[in-house]
Amino acid sequence: MKQTDDLSDVIKLISDIKHKNIQSSHDVAIRTEKMLDNIISQGKWDSALELMELIKQRIKCFSQSLPDEPTASNIMKHILKVIRTECQSMSKKTGDTHSLHQIVTGDATHELDYSETVSNLKSVLLGYLSEYKEELESSAENIAAQASEHIHSNETILTVGRSRTVERFLKSASKQRMFSVIVVEGAPSYLGHSMASALTKNNIQTTVIPDSAVFAMMSRVNKVIIGTHTVLANGGLRALSGIYVVALAAKHYSIPVMVLSHMYKLTSLYVGSNDHETFNVHASPASVIPYSSGSILNSVNIKNPVFDYVPPELVTLFITHQGGNVPSYIYRLLSEMYHPDDYDM
Template sequence: MARIPVDVEIEIDRFCNNVKQSTYTRSVDLALATILILKKIIGESKWSNASELITMIRSQAHRLNEGQPVDSITFNITRRILKIIREVSVRIIHGKNEGSDISLTLQAVLNDRATMLTMNDDEYENPDDNLQLKKKQQVQADLTESMPINSIESEVPMHILKPELMDDLNWYATDVELSVQNLAQQALAHIHANEIILTLGYSYTVERFFKYAAAKKRQFHVFILEHAPFFTGHKMAINLSQANIPVTVVTDSAVFAIMARVNKILIGTRSLLANGGLTAKSGTYNLALAAKNYNVPLLVCAPTYKFSPTYLPSFDPVMCNSFPSPENILSYESLFQSSLDIVVPMHDYVPPELVTLIIGSGMGNAPSYVYRIVSELYSAEDNDLERSQKKSSR
């Protein structure tokens, strides 16, 4: 039976408190912290095989994501690590890596086992080759239907799985740590000379994207929407100006007026959904509508750990948002405070038809291709983590 030690439980509580207190200001920091806590769970907990490990991690996913929206980075990292566990398990059983598609690799394992059974079973020693082939195919079909992935995972013991799994997790952590840098290296392919590029508020990924292009002597001008009432655009303007990038801060209300002068829009995102839509900071939807009206391309910078297999229509939109204190809008000392209901949503949903290109850690893709990337990143059986959380909260 899988069991988590007390000291790891304390680490999990510390991680959850840090998330609730917004200690991780950058999304990449949250992603790396999630990988670290899951490595602690895997490395220091008691479990006997891959199946028990997967069950234990799934049981902790809701706890790690407590207080966050359903399409958070924590869920995505958890799904990816579960996929890595399954990949390593199948690789150990099969003896070689058939690629990233687990379904194909698992099918090869089942086919190999079926072939061995039919070769060793005297029942199928029939001179009629056609009949023997049909029986062999029937055994393969029966094995495929009767042996779920869990039975494959339960055959991989801890002492064999853990060393290879920890190596893969170290590689994955390095990949996440370098994801923003790798994404920024695509800047020269998307930012051309003397362009005017519009962005909204502050995004660490977008900042690195701009700075990489400027470091390569690419000349361009950045218009920055200030993103009221938080005014994070001012931080972006200061950081870019320090890198000698020409910037102009624009009020949010002027987005439609300046759109005719803009060559393209470059924004970050909190989460990229399976249908190609995205959740981003408030004001992005208005920005996308104005861009659509003027046929200005909208480019989204999204590292792979922000790709989520969820669909916003499956959940309450309020559940997928966060609402900070309205103090920035109206002071608590105001005379009108008691007679007004002030809602301050942090994020907007942007449908895929308003997005032109998704710039990931590899190459740019259309929003319609996101579902394929998601299917390669995660296992289908882990896509129900949010629904499981919703059921458990009832």
Template sequence: MSSSQTKDINFQIDSFVEKLKRRQINGSYHVALETCQLLMKVVSVAKWNHIDQLIQHIRQLGLRLEKAQPREFSCGNVIRRVLAIIRDEAFENEGNNNELNAPMISSMFSLLSTNDKKSNIQPLINSNTKSNKYHDLKSIIIQSIRDLIDEISSIDEGIEGMSADLIHDNEILLTPTPDSQTVLKFLLKARQKRKFTVLVTENYPNGVEKAHEFIKELSKAKIDTVLIPDSHVFAVMSRVGKVIVGARSVFANGGTVSTAGVASVCECAKEYKTPVFSVAGLYKLSPTYPFDIENLVEIGNSGKVIKFSESQLVHNTGLTNPLFDYISPENIDIYITNIGGFAPSFIYRIVLDNYKTEDVDLS
């Protein structure tokens, strides 16, 4: 690539890394789309003589982005998904080349034949084949990334289509993730065919404002909505028909990371045998395993729990304000994705279909 293109793409990468560090890009959906856009630009201007060079370049970029914000899981998921796309396209391209070479190999045996008939075999590969091959492969990879962007952009449509089949009339639902746009669209779509009631947890102290906005959106769609304190979940669970939760990331073992407080709600639902549905787009499925659960949970500002103005109480109290929870696969009944619903035990198979094992560790 030219020096101007190199400077431009390096500037965009540095800018994206800084945005991740400063959390100027929030939410799995926006991070995934921005990552795809960046990767498409990187692939379009990259110069490489062998596909392994491109793969190594993407892996190094992915490692840098993951270090910038380790808990934005969708960024690493998209990187690994694109690496799988590159490997698949390279493998298919190599297979096509082998098919082209097959007649040439067989023609060598004709040299030993006693048949005097002259063969008019034309050369199948000219001098420009190699450059054309890589140019075509690059175009295919860029188009595949565009298709991935379209898939992520329309991810909610596939999930929304299942809502009417999973929600019944006059049912009481509970959601502890009012910060999830996927859950919101899922419920709004279901309202077109079903009438139901939604209980929304307050999500104190981090998500109170988002919970109020969530309730306003449901009320506009004429959905009966009740805001309840987080401490009231156990009291109302016996009346709840289903628990609908959003997910930040779904791991290969079927576990998931979601909003703080969801783990206790799922434990309560398990006690009452209430089914728990987790809605998540395919880009949130991760090939990694949650070996270090404590490292997955981010700690936020403890000043939201107790104000720093109460210095005497703060000084004598140990405070933690977790932003996320890890939910074990035993507490999730079904994952609702844009390609269908799956049990947690089947997530590993979906992961194998979309990722490569050699790209699980980018280092």
């Protein structure tokens, strides 16, 4: 094989994420697409197998360095699925046939010889990446365009912290609807304050409440609309810390919980009800209790989790650029995005 061990492109991406040079998942997605474009157009590969190996090397490198940031790995796994699909399509065009049993069971793709040189694979993949880049850039706009279908006049919407996608969604709805928003401040980051500021500048009636007031205010709410860090394979969420409590309160009052998510946040990771702590990340406890508190710090054990696990039964609807889907449909979206052979690496 002509594959190279030069992983400088993915190492640079990892470094930029760690040093906060790029922070939003959208920016990570755009950078990953650009990296894949360079690999396909300039990388040393002749066959689909060699190209897939180059991409897999980067997935493993990224996953080991940033296991809690799945966006880049998800996009690379999606491109692996595209490569497999294109090879299968080209194989059919050249006259290769498969039995009905192979097609039904999915064994047909395993019969393909990915080590064979495919003349126009590069141009086909670059064309797909060009379209995929447009999809990434328009994804937030397409999600926001659905706002008026889900938000009605005189409703009260509750959200948590600050999500750019939710912010854009609410601003889009405000062009056609009059409604009010309750923003949970999301301690200890208090990103809800900046969210409220952004909404009021758009003339949306906004109220900020502390996390402790969620249950008391939930009875006045018509819908909960939130963003998420990751959509898990079972339809659950890895979301901002504090959202689990909000989802439980919404469940108690039978308030629908809508999750706005880009497709690249959908991951093949499955988390059971008893092991959700294993995927969490803990930030410095200094934002919860300052070091200046003195000797009391020797007597307490402080945890500051970044994420909450929200089980699928607490989610009503996922809204992506493709439309709305219930949590039980996530398995179908997963099969469309990734190939089963690439789920675990």
